[in-house]
Amino acid sequence: MRQRPFRQVDVFSGARYRGNPLAVVLDGEELDTEQMQEFARWTNLSETTFLLPPTSPQADYRVRIFTPLAELAFAGHPTLGSCHAWLAAGGTARNPGHVVQESAQGLVHVRRDGELLSFAAPDPVLDPVPEELQAEVLKALELPSDALIGCRWIDNGARWMGLLLHDVESLRAARPHAAELHGLGVKAGMCAIHPFSEGESPVLEVRGITLTPQGIAEDPATGSLNAGLAAWLTQEGILNLPYTAHQGTGIGRTGRLRLSRGTDGRLWVGGTVRSCVEGTVLL
Incomplete structure (x- = not known):
C-alpha cells in the first residue's frame, strides 16, 4: 500500500458540482483487478478509473473503468474525466490538442478545444x-x-x-x-x-x-x-x-453534452470537465 495521486472531477458540468462525478486514481500500477474493484465499490460513484502506462504505441495512457459492481470496456464520462485529470496532472499528448486513450474497447480519441473535451464515439x-x-x-x-x-x-x-x-x-x-x-x-x-x-x-x-x-x-x-x-x-x-x-x-x-459530426465523419461527444478534489489515496 502506498500513496497514489487522486482527483475527483465533475464531468459534463453545466455548473460546478452539477454534472457527473468521477474518481480518478492517476497511478494504477501494481494494483490488481480485485483491488481496483474494491476501491470502486468504496467510492460508491457510478464509475472510478485507474490510469496506467499504455500497451499500444499509439496511446498516451491506458484506462481501466469500474462501476461499484463490475469493470466496463468503455464509458463516456469516465473517458473525458480521466483525460481531464491526466492533462491537469501534467500529462502531455503526443499530438497537441489530441489525446489517444487506450481502453478495453480499443483506442479512443479525445480532442481539446478550449475548455471543451470531446471523444470520438465508437459505432454502437x-x-x-x-x-x-x-x-x-x-x-x-x-x-x-x-x-x-x-x-x-x-x-x-x-x-x-x-x-x-x-x-x-x-x-x-x-x-x-x-x-x-x-x-x-x-x-x-x-x-x-x-x-x-x-x-x-x-x-x-x-x-x-x-x-x-x-x-x-x-x-x-x-x-x-x-x-x-x-x-x-x-x-x-x-x-x-x-x-x-x-x-x-x-x-x-445540469448535465450538458454537445453532440456533433466531425469532418472525418465520426460522431463526437463533448462537454466541460471541472476538477473538484485533488490529493492522494492509500492503495
Whole structure:
C-alpha cells in the first residue's frame, strides 16, 4: 500500500458540482483487478478509473473503468474525466490538442478545444427490442404504450435500451420501479426532443436509469448513452447534428453534452470537465 495521486472531477458540468462525478486514481500500477474493484465499490460513484502506462504505441495512457459492481470496456464520462485529470496532472499528448486513450474497447480519441473535451464515439450495435419486452419496460416506468415513438438496444461497450418518447412531459412523468427494471436487466435510456423552430439548434432531453448495488439510480450525465442515442436518432433521420443534450434535470443536475459530426465523419461527444478534489489515496 502506498500513496497514489487522486482527483475527483465533475464531468459534463453545466455548473460546478452539477454534472457527473468521477474518481480518478492517476497511478494504477501494481494494483490488481480485485483491488481496483474494491476501491470502486468504496467510492460508491457510478464509475472510478485507474490510469496506467499504455500497451499500444499509439496511446498516451491506458484506462481501466469500474462501476461499484463490475469493470466496463468503455464509458463516456469516465473517458473525458480521466483525460481531464491526466492533462491537469501534467500529462502531455503526443499530438497537441489530441489525446489517444487506450481502453478495453480499443483506442479512443479525445480532442481539446478550449475548455471543451470531446471523444470520438465508437459505432454502437443497434438491435430491435421485442414488443413484449418494450411493454414490460414501459410498465416498469409507469408509462402508457402511446408515450413511446421508438425503441432500440444500444451497445457501444455499455448496453442501454434507448426509448424515444413523444414529448418531454412524458419523459419527466416516468416513475422507474427498481425491482421490475432490475428483474428485466434493463438500463433505460429515455429521451424526448424539445420543440424547436427551423434554424434553431435542437435540444434532446435525456434520462438514464442505471442499475446499482442498491437497486436503480438516475445518472446525471451519460456519455455512452448519449453517443448511442445520437447514432440511432441520426441514422433514423429523426434528429440532425449538431445538437445539445440536457440530462439530470429531474435530480437537480445540469448535465450538458454537445453532440456533433466531425469532418472525418465520426460522431463526437463533448462537454466541460471541472476538477473538484485533488490529493492522494492509500492503495
